[in-house]
Amino acid sequence: MSQLQIENLTVEFPSRKGDFIAVQDFSIELQAGEILGVVGESGAGKSTVGNAVIGLLQKPGHMIGGTISLDGERIDDLDEEIMRAIRGKRIGMIFQDPLTSLNPIETIANQLIETIVLHLKLSKADARKKAVDLLDQVGIPDPSVRIDQYPHQFSGGMRQRVVIALALCADPEVIIADEPTTALDVSVQAQILDLMRGLCRERNVGMILITHDMGVIAEVTDRVAVMYRGKLVEIGETAQVLGSPKHDYTKSLISAVPRPDKRINRFPLVTYIEDVGERKEVDIANHWLGQTQDYADFDGPLLKLTDLSMRFITKHSIFPSKRIYLDAVKKVNFDIKSGEVFGIVGESGSGKSTIARMVTGIYKPTGGKIEFAGADLTAMTTAKEINPWRRQMQMVFQDPFSSLNGRMRVEDIIAEPIQFHKQVSTNAECYAIVHDLLDIVGLGKVAARKFPHEFSGGQRQRISIARALATRPRFLVCDEPTSALDVSIQAQVLNLLKDLQEEMGLTMMFISHDLPVIRQMCDRVAVMRNGEICEIAETEDLFNNPKHEYSQHLLSLMPKFFMDKN
Amino acid sequence: MENQEIERGRIADFLHRLNDNDIWWSFWHSPVAVLSAALALFMIFISVFASVIAPFNPFDLASLDLMDSSLPPVWQSGGDPRFLLGTDDQGRDILSTILYGSRISLLVGFVSVIFSLILGVGLGLISGYVGGRTDAIIMRIADVQLSFPAILIALLLDGVARTLLPKDVHSEIAIYVMIFAIAVSGWVQYARTVRSMVMTEKVKEYVQAGQVIGLGQFTIMWRHILPNVIGPVFVIGTLHLALAIIIEATLSFLGVGLPPTTPSLGTLIRIGNEYLFSGEWWITIFPGAALVAIALSVNLFGDWLRDAINPKLL
Numbered sequence: 001m002s003q004l005q006i007e008n009l010t011v012e013f014p015s016r017k018g019d020f021i022a023v024q025d026f027s028i029e030l031q032a033g034e035i036l037g038v039v040g041e042s043g044a045g046k047s048t049v050g051n052a053v054i055g056l057l058q059k060p061g062h063m064i065g066g067t068i069s070l071d072g073e074r075i076d077d078l079d080e081e082i083m084r085a086i087r088g089k090r091i092g093m094i095f096q097d098p099l100t101s102l103n104p105i106e107t108i109a110n111q112l113i114e115t116i117v118l119h120l121k122l123s124k125a126d127a128r129k130k131a132v133d134l135l136d137q138v139g140i141p142d143p144s145v146r147i148d149q150y151p152h153q154f155s156g157g158m159r160q161r162v163v164i165a166l167a168l169c170a171d172p173e174v175i176i177a178d179e180p181t182t183a184l185d186v187s188v189q190a191q192i193l194d195l196m197r198g199l200c201r202e203r204n205v206g207m208i209l210i211t212h213d214m215g216v217i218a219e220v221t222d223r224v225a226v227m228y229r230g231k232l233v234e235i236g237e238t239a240q241v242l243g244s245p246k247h248d249y250t251k252s253l254i255s256a257v258p259r260p261d262k263r264i265n266r267f268p269l270v271t272y273i274e275d276v277g278e279r280k281e282v283d284i285a286n287h288w289l290g291q292t293q294d295y296a297d298f299d300g301p302l303l304k305l306t307d308l309s310m311r312f313i314t315k316h317s318i319f320p321s322k323r324i325y326l327d328a329v330k331k332v333n334f335d336i337k338s339g340e341v342f343g344i345v346g347e348s349g350s351g352k353s354t355i356a357r358m359v360t361g362i363y364k365p366t367g368g369k370i371e372f373a374g375a376d377l378t379a380m381t382t383a384k385e386i387n388p389w390r391r392q393m394q395m396v397f398q399d400p401f402s403s404l405n406g407r408m409r410v411e412d413i414i415a416e417p418i419q420f421h422k423q424v425s426t427n428a429e430c431y432a433i434v435h436d437l438l439d440i441v442g443l444g445k446v447a448a449r450k451f452p453h454e455f456s457g458g459q460r461q462r463i464s465i466a467r468a469l470a471t472r473p474r475f476l477v478c479d480e481p482t483s484a485l486d487v488s489i490q491a492q493v494l495n496l497l498k499d500l501q502e503e504m505g506l507t508m509m510f511i512s513h514d515l516p517v518i519r520q521m522c523d524r525v526a527v528m529r530n531g532e533i534c535e536i537a538e539t540e541d542l543f544n545n546p547k548h549e550y551s552q553h554l555l556s557l558m559p560k561f562f563m564d565k566n
Numbered sequence: 567m568e569n570q571e572i573e574r575g576r577i578a579d580f581l582h583r584l585n586d587n588d589i590w591w592s593f594w595h596s597p598v599a600v601l602s603a604a605l606a607l608f609m610i611f612i613s614v615f616a617s618v619i620a621p622f623n624p625f626d627l628a629s630l631d632l633m634d635s636s637l638p639p640v641w642q643s644g645g646d647p648r649f650l651l652g653t654d655d656q657g658r659d660i661l662s663t664i665l666y667g668s669r670i671s672l673l674v675g676f677v678s679v680i681f682s683l684i685l686g687v688g689l690g691l692i693s694g695y696v697g698g699r700t701d702a703i704i705m706r707i708a709d710v711q712l713s714f715p716a717i718l719i720a721l722l723l724d725g726v727a728r729t730l731l732p733k734d735v736h737s738e739i740a741i742y743v744m745i746f747a748i749a750v751s752g753w754v755q756y757a758r759t760v761r762s763m764v765m766t767e768k769v770k771e772y773v774q775a776g777q778v779i780g781l782g783q784f785t786i787m788w789r790h791i792l793p794n795v796i797g798p799v800f801v802i803g804t805l806h807l808a809l810a811i812i813i814e815a816t817l818s819f820l821g822v823g824l825p826p827t828t829p830s831l832g833t834l835i836r837i838g839n840e841y842l843f844s845g846e847w848w849i850t851i852f853p854g855a856a857l858v859a860i861a862l863s864v865n866l867f868g869d870w871l872r873d874a875i876n877p878k879l880l
Contacts (some may be wrong), residue, residue: 016591224864360778383780390780403771407793449579467775 002029009066039485043549045230092167096179097235098159100150119170141314157188183466237551256491258516301335308368326558343522351531394468398480410449458489602866613668621660670830675811681749686756694764720747737825763795804868
């Protein structure tokens with residue numbers, strides 16, 4: 001018999017603008033020892049399912065239909081008192097953020113022992129023995145010493161192991177894991193997934209693994225349920241669902257995952273996901289946006305960095321000898337040729353964003369030279385001198401929720417750079433261009449008078465791109481433009497960037513931590529670590545034959561999603 | 567269809583947004599907010615139109631008759647139907663003096679709040695955005711300022727004004743001294759709030775986007791950062807308005823505020839206080855009630871506004 005059974009679950013969130021059905025007629029069965037993946041994009045209702053099972057739906061959400069049974073007994077209609085005893089004892093939980101799911105002012109020992117004593121009614125000494133044992137099982141070295149430490153003394157991955165130990169401590173029958181590895185680095189993610197799979201098999205515990213990441217699904221789950229807008233669209237053996245998806249949504253979701261193994265021209269089948277107006281074909285060559293004759297032709301590399309360095313003061317002191325510095329970028333050299341897409345890849349803290357911010361003038365470099373089309377930008381001091389060059393390079397930012405001023409209308413956001421650089425003489429002309437730009441990025445004129453909060457993340461990123469294009473730049477810096485987006489939206493935005501790059505002949509510096517995305521987008525790539533460049537190579541060369549040790553390491557961590565299939 | 571939507575008139579557009587607005591919705595669904603706003607508006611209305619509504623002009627000394635002095639409210643024995651709430655020791659109609667007095671109290675409150683708001687927001691914006699030494703200097707001044715209570719500063723300024731200016735001029739400029747004193751003592755709170763919010767806003771990517779475009783510091787501060795930090799400023803402003811009115815009343819009560827010839831609510835309460843024990847309670851109780859009505863309604867409204875805008879801030 002199945003351990004956990006969800007039948008026709010329907011969850012509603014009432015609001016003043018009408019009731020929102022977050023989950024509709026959702027049914028799954030979880031067998032003992034099985035890992036069942038629930039995959040879907042943000043807003044699909046997958047976390048709501050998890051919360052409904054543990055009886056912790058966020059207010060004002062509530063179940064309006066369906067049943068949830070654990071070992072054949074209904075648990076969705078229990079009293080809060082009884083439910084509290086089931087939570088933690090019979091159903092364990094693992095949440096996304098290991099930073100916030102542990103209490104920072106209690107030792108690990110106290111947190112584990114408290115839970116064990118509460119649920120298993122053991123003596124304190126026995127509970128401690130069990131806790132040490134658990135920490136050992138989840139792979140924490142030297143558990144009898146480390147158990148008396150505080151959460152901040154553990155790394156992110158170690159903390160997530162502690163959270164897993166906490167979920168296991170009352171020997172639950174079922175575990176709900178909500179994005180357990182999303183906050184972790186790729187290398188740590190693989191270890192945690194291995195651990196979870198091993199524990200489930202060993203203890204015959206069923207697990208519902210909620211994630212947006214197809215790579216995680218491919219890695220550990222036995223079966224997978226695909227959710228789309230609150231509904232279950234497909235469920236089946238993982239290999240079968242990923243290998244030959246039946247539902248159109250699943251197909252489109254899988255096709256949107258960037259392939260690490262070969263470069264494709266455009267992501268196919270991505271239109272299913274978000275209704276963006278068709279991109280209107282604008283004849284760019286004859287449009288204002290295509291008339292870039294005011295740039296002098298330049299034969300050499302468009303951007304040339306020489307010994308570029310950035311040093312931040314992390315601890316200030318009036319005595320220079322006592323200041324502590326962080327060298328975010330150390331003597332970096334590279335050229336970007338006209339018309340190419342140059343990628344920079346590296347883990348967080350490698351200095352890639354700092355380079356982008358120095359090139360675009362947000363930070364002032366502490367050493368080295370930035371030459372753009374032959375002009376030394378670092379030698380210029382007045383705004384009057386620099387502004388004509390600023391206009392030629394623009395930037396698309398990472399976080400679509402903070403990169404647009406929420407108090408301005410979309411058309412004013414896009415018009416601002418045109419007006420500031422006095423590129424057209426009348427307002428009417430300016431707003432006509434703005435409306436064309438909105439068409440070009442696939443939003444349409446309807447978007448013009450709205451405010452940014454009325455748009456989804458992907459749509460906001462389109463607005464951000466339109467703003468970057470408004471100055472008629474020839475060089476575009478994209479700093480992780482899709483890392484905050486769902487995979488299908490990412491595919492759409494990457495398609496758009498590719499289209500624009502080709503149509504407008506843009507030169508691009510594309511920054512990402514995601515190797516498959518780099519492979520799809522870039523002609524040449526620089527691999528960065530700790531502020532230094534390890535390797536610069538043609539993209540295909542890098543992926544087929546990485547020279548530097550660190551490049552090889554990064555490549556080995558790529559999700560095996562497509563590799564398994566081929 | 568598309569064009570229709572764009573062509574939707576600006577007014578219709580505004581009304582649509584208003585109807586959609588969460589704060590507006592929350593206002594109409596909070597009885598306390600509606601009632602306090604109504605009371606505050608009522609008090610503002612009657613004091614603005616005091617010269618039309620009031621049966622007498624209490625500032626016109628010629629119209630006063632000592633024969634009418636210290637009459638009780640009309641429903642008590644000895645009351646005169648001409649004086650609804652009775653008269654004071656000089657024969658002034660209490661109702662009229664309350665109306666005129668509220669006008670002065672509200673005027674002092676509004677003007678001083680606007681002054682300290684402009685001063686505080688401006689300094690806070692510069693302090694937070696520029697940072698470094700500028701920030702340190704402005705914030706140390708604020709710290710020093712905070713160690714003096716508003717009343718002390720007002721007393722100090724009043725004392726300076728008294729010694730510097732001839733006596734007859736003094737009562738004329740008393741109101742300006744008062745406004746200045748309250749404004750100067752109030753800016754710190756705005757500056758601190760705005761500064762901390764600017765510091766969280768200025769690292770956001772929309773500000774960097776402005777820098778990439780090439781916008782100047784002033785444009786970024788004024789057009790991009792200010793609109794994003796101004797919400798809580800209005801909350802402080804509303805709460806500060808009630809406080810300013812009370813400070814003014816306190817100072818007038820202590821005798822360093824507005825002179826008895828142009829009495830504010832505080833002056834009236836002080837005058838009445840002297841007669842409280844001789845049974846003439848109405849001279850002090852009615853102005854007191856008016857003061858409570860203004861301060862309470864404004865405070866309740868400010869409280870609601872704070873919750874509606876952002877329960878986490880302030």
